[in-house]
Amino acid sequence: MTEDVFERIANLARLGPYPAEDKAKLSKDFGRILELFNVLAEMPPDGEAERRRGGEAERKTVFRDDVVKPFAEKNKIIENFPEKEGPLLKVPKVIE
Amino acid sequence: MADIGNLTAIELAQKVVSRQLRPTEIIEAYFQKVVQIEPQIDAYLLLLKERALSQAKMIEEKQAKGMPLGRLAGVPVAVKDNIMIEGYPATCASKILEDCRAVYTATVVKRLEEEGAIIIGKTNLDEFAMGSSTENSGFKTTKNPWDISRVPGGSSGGSAAAVAAGLAAAALGSDTGGSIRQPAAFCGVVGFKPTYGFVSRFGLVAFASSLDQIGPMTRTVSDAALLFEVISGHDPMDSTSLSQERMTNEGKTLRIGLPKEYFSAEGADPEVLAAVESAVKIFQKEGARIVDVSLPHTRFALPAYYIIAPSEASANLARFDGIRYGKRRQRGTEAEGQSEESGLITLYKASRTNGFGAEVQRRILIGTFALSHGYYEAYYGRAQEARRKIADDFDEAFRQADFIATPTTPTPAFKIGEKSGDPVAMYLSDIFTIPVNLAGIPAVSIPCGFSKTNLPVGLQILGPRTGDKSVLELAEHFEKMTANEFVKRPAVRVRQGGIGW
Incomplete structure (x- = not known):
């Protein structure tokens, strides 16, 4: 894996930047894992489009009834907030 | 008191119902053992003693009022720390979640508690259930109770070690690629991964949603079957959950398939293969027909x-x-x-x-x-194609056999540190359990022998999709035929207060 590709993937994954040492180790592991994946190229293609099955026993979309239910856990979620100021919850700026 | 730790979940509940044991007494006895043994094993990330005792008291009050008690009344159960209990951490053994508290309770925990089970703690795991040794925990490495220089397996290593060491009567784990069965095999306990969709994932922190499944880890198959019965069933909160139409084996001649790809696998320990082969012979002696099957896309x-x-x-x-x-x-x-x-x-x-x-x-x-x-x-794209072919392989094999028997793992428990530097070597330890998740079928690991160095070996029994009950019945039959020969406890040295075993 080239450094460029690694940097691009890490950026997409919102990880890094890594110190040189970690980057070298991760790239090396990555290379070994990709070798493992390359076995898949030996699998004869069967022309059939990817069929959605495998783990899913009966694949159909299941909808719950669209009913309004009171949500009791609001305060518990607020308790998980790391920063508060008075009654307000503090979040970093998330718009540019 | 000493006796409490040796009772199975079913026996404990029976003794509570018949008033031979009080739930508080059971919880006290278990926590006494935790104080002695947990420092050597590090199975738990969180102990819930106060909560457990107050629940035990509630069960006693119910009993005093003559109210019905559940099927797991007073049974101390440990829960993997990626399963949520309202108000408590569910760290997934990750530092990133250290400060979070769960805002609701997982369906599986609710169902256990409705039947009177008492959750006594949250167990260690590989971070976000990614790993095969519990060494990837952000907090600590759990030790194998059979040999504390070895890993308990993973990712549900804390649950497996807790059950093996008698620090919980039963536990819940989650299995994405073998995370219940592999640690069960390494620690000499029973671990069951149900058919995908049979157990609700509501309240389980997601790792790989099309593969994750919660299941029981216990000392006996009967306990696993009871816990499975309690936690399974449709849940409207999980859109992948199935209503159960369980298939059972209708008393035909039992055919057990041995996939040649597993028995000729590179890196499989001869001692493990020998233990599994002798287990298969026990089935054969009982009249089962052994057939060779092929799962050609295993690699x-x-x-x-x-x-x-x-x-x-x-x-x-x-x-x-x-x-x-x-x-x-x-x-x-x-x-x-x-x-x-x-x-x-x-x-x-x-x-x-x-x-x-x-x-x-x-x-x-x-x-x-x-x-x-x-x-x-x-x-x-190619991986999804392989997944389908692997599922097709199983469909074909289950036309020739009712069950498939394999080793659960290629080797017994490895040393702490042995594979932690090499991710690919670590991945290979799940080679026999992964295909099951890809196909979504049920499989159980049960103890079937010991290596020369006294490490447990696991036998894996696989069944067709929705054949969960039959898989557990066959496993239970094995336990009976072997007169619980492999249902053993490791000897864990007690650090304080002299040497106890």
């Missing part, structure tokens, strides 16, 4: 799994960014100095890079790569 299972699971994980773990979930970091590593990125992207990256351990980052990177433009078809 594609490992690469398919290590593409599909990380791909799903890279999406599932995107929410841990320091804003929506997880510990927030403003600045990351030193290498950040020359970054030209916006403050927000830097915050995301710093929170994730500091909050996740090495293996989790590795898998997120793999998944992101496999799903990225230019690689998607060659990796993710």
Whole structure:
């Protein structure tokens, strides 16, 4: 894996930047894992489009009834907030 | 008192119902053992003594009022720390979730508690259930009670070690690629992965949603069957949950298939194969017909799994960014100095890079790569194709056999540190369990022997999709035929107060 590709993937994954040492180790592991994946190229293609099955026993979309239910856990979620100021919850700026 | 630790979950509940034991007495006895043994094993991330005792008292009050008690009345159960209990941490053994408290309770925990089970603690795991040794925990490494220089397996290593060492009567684990069965085999306990969809995932922190399944870890198969019965069933809160139409084996001649690909696998320990083969002979002696079956796409299972699971994980773990979930970091590593990125992207990256351990980052990177433009078809697309072929292999094999028997793991428990530097070597320890998750079928690991060095060996019994009950019945039959010969307890040295066993 080239450094460029690694940097691009890490950026997409919102990880890094890594110190040189970690980057070298991760790239090396990555290379070994990709070798493992390359076995898949030996699998004869069967022309059939990817069929959605495998783990899913009966694949159909299941909808719950669209009913309004009171949500009791609001305060518990607020308790998980790391920063508060008075009654307000503090979040970093998330718009540019 | 000494006797309490040796009773199975079923026996404990019976003794509570018949008033021979009080739930508080059971909980006290278990916590006494935890004080003595837990420091050597490190199975738990959180102990819930106060909560457990108050629940025990509630059961006693119910009993005093003559109210009916559940099927698990007073049974101390440990729960893997990626399963939520309202008000308590569900860390997934990750530093990134250290400060979060669950805001609701998982369906499986609710169902256990409705039947009178008492949750006594949250057990250690590989971070976000990614690993095969519990060494990837962000907090501590659990030790195998049979030999504390060895790993308990993973990712449900804490649950397996807790049950093996008598620190819980039963436990819940989660299994994405073998995370219940592999540690069960390493620790000499029973571990069952149900058919995908049979147990609700509501309240389980997602790793790879198309593969994850919660299941019981116990000392006996009967206990596993009871816990499975309690936790399974349709849940409207999980859209992948199935209503159960269980298939059972209708008393035909029992055919057990041995897949040649598993028995000729490179790196399989001869001692493990010998123990499994002698277990198969026991079935044969009882009249089962042994047939050779072939699962020709087995060698594609490992690469398919290590593409599909990380791909799903890279999406599932995107929410841990320091804003929506997880510990927030403003600045990351030193290498950040020359970054030209916006403050927000830097915050995301710093929170994730500091909050996740090495293996989790590795898998997120793999998944992101496999799903990225230019690689998607060659990796993710091919992996899905392999997954289908593997499922088809099983469909075909189950036309020739009612069950399939294999070793659960290629080797007994390995040494702590032995594989932690080499991710691929670690991945290979799940080679016999992964295909089951890809196909969504049920499988149980049960103890079937010991190595010369006194380490447990696991026999894996696989059944067709929805054949859960039959799989457990066959496993139970094995236990009876062998007169519980392999239902054993390791001798764990007690550190304080002299030497006890």
